[in-house]
Amino acid sequence: MTSNQSTDLKVPAPFVPAPASPYQGEIARYWDEEARPVNLRLGDVDGLYHHHYGVGEVDRDALGDAGDGEYEKRLIAELHRLESAQTQVLLDHLGPVGRDDTLVDAGCGRGGSMVMAHQRFACRVEGLTLSAKQADFANRRARELGVADRVRARVCNMLDMPFESGRAAASWNNESSMYVDLHDLFAEHSRVLGTGGRYVTITGCWNPRHGQPSKWVSQINAHFECNIHSRREYLRAMADNRLVPAAVVDLTEATLPYWELRATSSLVTGIEEAFINSYRDGSFQYLLIAADRV
Ligand SMILES: C[S@@+](CC[C@H](N)C(=O)[O-])C[C@H]1O[C@@H](n2cnc3c(N)ncnc32)[C@H](O)[C@@H]1O
Ligand SMILES: CC(C)=CCC/C(C)=C/COP(=O)(O)OP(=O)(O)O
Numbered sequence: 394m395t396s397n398q399s400t401d402l403k404v405p406a407p408f409v410p411a412p413a414s415p416y417q418g419e420i421a422r423y424w425d426e427e428a429r430p431v432n433l434r435l436g437d438v439d440g441l442y443h444h445h446y447g448v449g450e451v452d453r454d455a456l457g458d459a460g461d462g463e464y465e466k467r468l469i470a471e472l473h474r475l476e477s478a479q480t481q482v483l484l485d486h487l488g489p490v491g492r493d494d495t496l497v498d499a500g501c502g503r504g505g506s507m508v509m510a511h512q513r514f515a516c517r518v519e520g521l522t523l524s525a526k527q528a529d530f531a532n533r534r535a536r537e538l539g540v541a542d543r544v545r546a547r548v549c550n551m552l553d554m555p556f557e558s559g560r561a562a563a564s565w566n567n568e569s570s571m572y573v574d575l576h577d578l579f580a581e582h583s584r585v586l587g588t589g590g591r592y593v594t595i596t597g598c599w600n601p602r603h604g605q606p607s608k609w610v611s612q613i614n615a616h617f618e619c620n621i622h623s624r625r626e627y628l629r630a631m632a633d634n635r636l637v638p639a640a641v642v643d644l645t646e647a648t649l650p651y652w653e654l655r656a657t658s659s660l661v662t663g664i665e666e667a668f669i670n671s672y673r674d675g676s677f678q679y680l681l682i683a684a685d686r687v
């Protein structure tokens with residue numbers, strides 16, 4: 394036996410299921426290859442890595458008026474604080490969660506929200522992502538933090554979750570619902586949530602009052618290879634799947650300061666203008682929807 398063969402036997406490759414569709418394969422590749430400094434540098438601030446945007450007022454005092462290097466460092470910390478504040482708003486809407494409960498983060502990215510949920514509720518958190526790189530990253534962070542027995546990410550399609558019916562006390566999509574058909578998504582959340590379970594999403598959606606997706610929304614879709622739904626589609630698909638909205642919060646005004654600050658940073662990616670213009674012209678909205686599984 395050659396040394397290569399013996400290594401192969403000792404370290405079996407982790408099981409990665411085949412993508413359920415060619416599109417899901419493309420999304421898995423997209424997130425496997427993603428390494429934008431705006432996400433890594435912000436995550437490095439405290440070890441919580443997010444792939445979502447921020448809410449709340451900018452703390453101008455925290456930014457100060459120091460010279461270039463110091464100002465940029467503070468700006469990055471401030472953007473990260475606003476992104477973590479976004480997660481806290483989502484967690485605020487999960488309702489009471491006990492330490493024996495299991496929460497599901499559908500489309501968990503690098504796992505920042507999962508760790509925050511565990512830190513807040515001491516509960517078990519199960520995350521699902523299409524990207525093996527993201528799942529490895531999230532599990533490594535969980536190990537480093539000593540919470541790997543309670544926080545776990547898996548490579549899995551959120552339209553076919555590896556949980557028995559009624560297993561989850563609550564579940565969420567944090568900026569991950571624009572990659573799937575909403576009827577399929579909410580049918581699956583409805584299945585894994587028991588009656589009385591809570592579902593929360595924070596998402597960008599196009600405003601039906603605009604008529605059709607604006608050019609800015611089309612630009613965001615092309616940039617991320619996603620398919621932004623309308624607000625009406627969310628509410629219809631929930632109603633069709635036993636998810637009754639308990640709160641609909643328009644976070645558009647609250648996210649604009651994040652975008653305006655980000656547009657001045659050295660970490661711009663080129664998509665800032667599309668978000669700012671579409672939020673300002675009303676064609677796009679940043680929405681939180683919390684729903685009861687009835
Ligand atoms: C923009 S990131 C959001 C990550 C995370 N929710 C956060 O807030 O940091 C989108 C995530 O959705 C995941 N995703 C997209 N389609 C998915 C699917 N069908 N099943 C599981 N995850 C999916 C991607 O793998 C990626 O992790
Ligand atoms: C609100 C909408 C429409 C979201 C689309 C999904 C998405 C790509 C979110 C942010 O990811 P990211 O943090 O990796 O993006 P960026 O690199 O721009 O920070």
Ligand SMILES: [Mg+2]
Pocket residue numbers: 431432443444445446
């Ligand atoms: Mg980001």
